[in-house]
Amino acid sequence: MLLGSPTLALVVLALPAASFLLIGLIRPLRRRGRGAAAVSIAAMGAALAVAVAMWQRARPVLDGPPPNPSATWSWLPADGGPMATVGVMVDGLPLAMCVLVTFISFLVQVYSYAYLHDEPAPSLGRYYAYQSLFAFSMLGLVLAPGFLQMFVFWELVGLCSYLLIGFWYDRPSAARAAVKAFWITKLGDLGFVAGIAMLWAATGTFDFWTLFGMVDAGTLAAVAGLPTIMFLIYLGAVGKSAQFPLHVWLPDAMEGPTPVSALIHAATMVTAGVYMVARAFPLFALAPDVLTLVAWVGAGTALLAATMACVEADIKRVLAYSTVSQLGYMMAAAGAGDPQASVSHLLTHGVFKALLFLGAGVVIHVFHTNDMFRMGGLFGRLPWTGVAFLVATLALAGIPPFPGFFSKEAILGAVLDGGFTGPFVLLAVTSFLTAFYMFRAVFLVFFGRPQAHADAHVPLAMDGVCRLLAAVTVIYGLVLAFRAHHGEAPAWLPWASMLVAVAGIALAWAMYQRGAIEPARLASALAPVDFMARRRYGLDALYAGLYRGVLLALSALVGWVDRYLVDGVLNVLSAASLRAGDTLRRLQTGQPQDYVYGVAFGVLLLLVWAHVGSR
Amino acid sequence: MPLQAYLVLAALVFAIGLFGVLTRRNAVGILLGIELMLNAVNINLVSFARFRADVGGLVFTMFTIAITVAEVAVGLAIIIAIFRARRTIEADHLDLLRG
Numbered sequence: 001m002l003l004g005s006p007t008l009a010l011v012v013l014a015l016p017a018a019s020f021l022l023i024g025l026i027r028p029l030r031r032r033g034r035g036a037a038a039v040s041i042a043a044m045g046a047a048l049a050v051a052v053a054m055w056q057r058a059r060p061v062l063d064g065p066p067p068n069p070s071a072t073w074s075w076l077p078a079d080g081g082p083m084a085t086v087g088v089m090v091d092g093l094p095l096a097m098c099v100l101v102t103f104i105s106f107l108v109q110v111y112s113y114a115y116l117h118d119e120p121a122p123s124l125g126r127y128y129a130y131q132s133l134f135a136f137s138m139l140g141l142v143l144a145p146g147f148l149q150m151f152v153f154w155e156l157v158g159l160c161s162y163l164l165i166g167f168w169y170d171r172p173s174a175a176r177a178a179v180k181a182f183w184i185t186k187l188g189d190l191g192f193v194a195g196i197a198m199l200w201a202a203t204g205t206f207d208f209w210t211l212f213g214m215v216d217a218g219t220l221a222a223v224a225g226l227p228t229i230m231f232l233i234y235l236g237a238v239g240k241s242a243q244f245p246l247h248v249w250l251p252d253a254m255e256g257p258t259p260v261s262a263l264i265h266a267a268t269m270v271t272a273g274v275y276m277v278a279r280a281f282p283l284f285a286l287a288p289d290v291l292t293l294v295a296w297v298g299a300g301t302a303l304l305a306a307t308m309a310c311v312e313a314d315i316k317r318v319l320a321y322s323t324v325s326q327l328g329y330m331m332a333a334a335g336a337g338d339p340q341a342s343v344s345h346l347l348t349h350g351v352f353k354a355l356l357f358l359g360a361g362v363v364i365h366v367f368h369t370n371d372m373f374r375m376g377g378l379f380g381r382l383p384w385t386g387v388a389f390l391v392a393t394l395a396l397a398g399i400p401p402f403p404g405f406f407s408k409e410a411i412l413g414a415v416l417d418g419g420f421t422g423p424f425v426l427l428a429v430t431s432f433l434t435a436f437y438m439f440r441a442v443f444l445v446f447f448g449r450p451q452a453h454a455d456a457h458v459p460l461a462m463d464g465v466c467r468l469l470a471a472v473t474v475i476y477g478l479v480l481a482f483r484a485h486h487g488e489a490p491a492w493l494p495w496a497s498m499l500v501a502v503a504g505i506a507l508a509w510a511m512y513q514r515g516a517i518e519p520a521r522l523a524s525a526l527a528p529v530d531f532m533a534r535r536r537y538g539l540d541a542l543y544a545g546l547y548r549g550v551l552l553a554l555s556a557l558v559g560w561v562d563r564y565l566v567d568g569v570l571n572v573l574s575a576a577s578l579r580a581g582d583t584l585r586r587l588q589t590g591q592p593q594d595y596v597y598g599v600a601f602g603v604l605l606l607l608v609w610a611h612v613g614s615r
Numbered sequence: 616m617p618l619q620a621y622l623v624l625a626a627l628v629f630a631i632g633l634f635g636v637l638t639r640r641n642a643v644g645i646l647l648g649i650e651l652m653l654n655a656v657n658i659n660l661v662s663f664a665r666f667r668a669d670v671g672g673l674v675f676t677m678f679t680i681a682i683t684v685a686e687v688a689v690g691l692a693i694i695i696a697i698f699r700a701r702r703t704i705e706a707d708h709l710d711l712l713r714g
Contacts, residue, residue: 590713593645593706596636 004090006071008054019043020132033121040128048102055095070145089145097142104267105135112259114459134160138268146206147196161269165256177255184249188239195232215282230287241273241327244301254316262357265323266350274330278339295335299423302328306433314370338414348403352395355469359389377450386446388470397435398501403477435504443512621662629655642694642704
C-alpha cells in the first residue's frame with residue numbers, strides 16, 4: 001500500500017479550484033478568453049507537477065498494520081459527533097488517478113487552445129472556467145475519503161460534463177445531448193444516493209477507511225440488506241460509466257467539442273463509475289451476487305457497444321462506443337473480483353483514448369466532417385498524426401507491446417480466473433470486434449482514396465499534444481511489458497488475445513483496404529445483428545418513448561394541476577373578493593341621508609338588543 | 616303633568632326631526648330637522664332638571680342652545696358654499712362621497 005502526502009493532495013485540489021474561481025469571478029479575465037486559457041493551463045500544469053511529485057514521493061507501507069491514508073476534517077456537526085467528514089485519502093488508487101486526471105486535463109487544455117481558436121473570447125473564457133471546474137471536481141472525487149464527499153464531487157462532475165457537452169448551446173442537438181447526459185446519469189445517481197443513505201443508516205459512517213475496518217472486523221457482512229445497498233450504489237456507476245442500459249447518453253455526448261470528449265472519455269467523467277467500484281471494492285466483495293451482475297452487465301455492455309461501433313459512420317461516435325465497450329471491460333474485471341486489473345485498464349485506456357479523440361479532432365479539423373466515408377488518404381499528408389492514431393488504435397485493439405494489450409489481457413485473465421466463462425467469451429468476441437472497428441476507422445480515414453477537400457494545416461499545439469501522447473503510450477506500454485507478470489492467467493491467453501485482435505485487423509483490412517469482402521454482403525449475412533445495431537438495439541427509441549410517454553405526460557399532468565387546481569383556487573378567491581367588493585361598494589351611495597338611515601336603524605337595533613338583553 | 620308627558624313630547628319632536636332629516640331633499644330642510652332633534656334633547660334635559668331638582672340639566676341646555684346657534688351658523692355657511700360651487704343644494708345631487 002502506498003501512502004501519499006495529504007498536503008500535496010490538497011495543493012493538487014486547490015490549483016484548479018483557484019483557477020476556476022479566478023476565471024469565474026474576475027470578469028475581464030473571463031471575457032478576454034486567452035488570459036483565462038493561460039491561467040487555467042498554468043494551474044493545470046502546476047497541478048500535474050504536484051501530482052507527479054506526490055506520486056513519486058509516496059512511500060510504500062511494508063510491514064505492520066496499514067495506517068489510515070486519509071486526512072479528514074469533520075463536517076455536518078451533530079450531537080453524537082460529526083455526521084460526515086471531508087478531506088483527502090491518498091493511497092495508491094488516488095495517486096495514480098491524480099496523475100492521469102491532471103495529465104489528460106493539462107494536455108486537453110493545451111490542445112483546446114488551438115482547437116477552439118476561432119471561438120469568440122468570452123466563450124473561450126467560459127470554456128476554460130468549466131475545464132478548471134471539471135478537473136477540480138474529478139480530483140475531489142478521486143481523493144474523496146468517504147461516500148458523501150465522493151457523491152458531492154460526483155454530481156459536480158456530472159454538472160461540468162453537462163455544461164461542456166452543451167458548450168455550443170445554441171445548437172439544438174448539443175443542448176439536447178447535454179440534457180440527455182444529465183438526465184440519464186441522474187437516473188443512476190438516484191440509486192447511488194439511496195444506497196449511500198442506506199449504508200449510512202446501517203453503519204453510521206460514510207468514511208471508506210472506517211467501512212474497510214468494519215469489513216475486516218466482519219461487522220459489515222452482518223448488516224442486513226447489504227446486497228441491496230451495494231446494488232443501489234452500483235447503479236450510480238452504471239449511469240456514470242455508461243453501462244447497459246444507461247449507456248445511451250455517451251454517444252450523444254459527442255455533440256460537445258472534441259477535446260471535451262477526450263476529457264470525458266479518458267479521464268474525468270466516465271471513469272468515475274469504475275473508480276468508485278474499485279475504491280469501494282472491499283464493500284462490493286461482501287455482495288458476490290452484485291459482483292456477478294457487474295461482471296455480466298460489463299461484458300454484455302462491451303459486446304453490445306462494440307457491435308454498434310461496427311456500423312457507425314461518425315468517427316467520434318465509433319470512439320464513443322469503443323469507450324462504452326472498454327468501460328464494460330473494466331466493469332467486468334471489477335465484477336470478476338480484480339479491481340487492480342480494472343484500474344490498470346482505466347489508466348492505460350485513459351491515455352490512449354485521449355490520444356484517439358485528440359487525433360480524431362485533428363482529422364475532423366482537416367476534413368471538416370465527422371463522416372468517415374468522406375475521408376481518406378490522410379496518412380500521406382499527416383504521417384505523424386497517422387502514426388499517433390495508429391499507436392492508439394493498436395493499443396485499443398490489444399496488440400503488444402502497447403499498453404492496452406497488457407491491461408486487457410489482465411482483465412481477460414481475471415475474468416477467466418474468477419470462473420466467469422460466459423463473460424469471458426463475450427469479452428473475447430468484443431476483443432475481435434474492437435480490433436475490427438478500430439482498423440475499419442484507420443483504413444477509412446488514413447488510407448484509401450485521398451479526399452480533395454482536405455486542409456492539411458494542423459496547429460502546432462494540436463499536433464504536439466498528439467505526438468506527446470503517442471510517445472507516452474509507447475513508453476507506458478514498454479514499462480508494462482517489462483513489469484508484466486503472468487500470474488494466474490493460463491499461458492495460451494496472451495497468444496489467444498493477440499490472435500483474436502490480429503484476426504479483427506485482418507478482416508478490417510480485407511473489407512476496407514483490399515476490398516476482398518464487400519461490407520454490404522457481410523452485413524446482409526449478419527442481417528439481424530446489423531439491423532439491431534443500426535437501430536442501437538432500440539434503446540434510444542425506448543428512452544425517447546419513455547421520455548415522451550411518461551415524463552412528458554407527467555409534466556402535462558403536473559402542469560394541468562398547477563394551471564387549473566392551484567391557480568384555479570387562487571383565481572376563484574380573487575374573483576370572489578372582487579365581486580364582493582363590487583357589491584359592497586354600492587353601500588357607499590355618497591348620500592348623507594342613507595348614512596343617517598343606517599345610523600338610526602343601528603341605534604334602534606341596539607336599543608332592541610339592550611331591551612331584550614336586559615330581560 | 617308627569618315626567619312621562621314631557622318625555623313623550625321630546626320623543627315625538629325627535630322622531631319628527633329624524634323624519635325630516637331622512638326625507639327632506641333640501642339641505643336647509645335637513646338642517647331644520649337636525650335643529651328639531653337637538654331641541655328634543657333640550658326638552659329632555661330641562662324636564663329632568665325640573666323633576667329631579669338638579670340645575671345641571673339647565674346648565675347643559677344653555678350650552679346646547681349656544682352650540683346649536685353656532686352649528687346652524689356653520690351649517691348654513693357650508694350650504695351657501697356648496698350652493699355657490701355646485702348651483703344646487705339638493706341632497707340627491709351631493710354624492711361626491713359615493714363609493
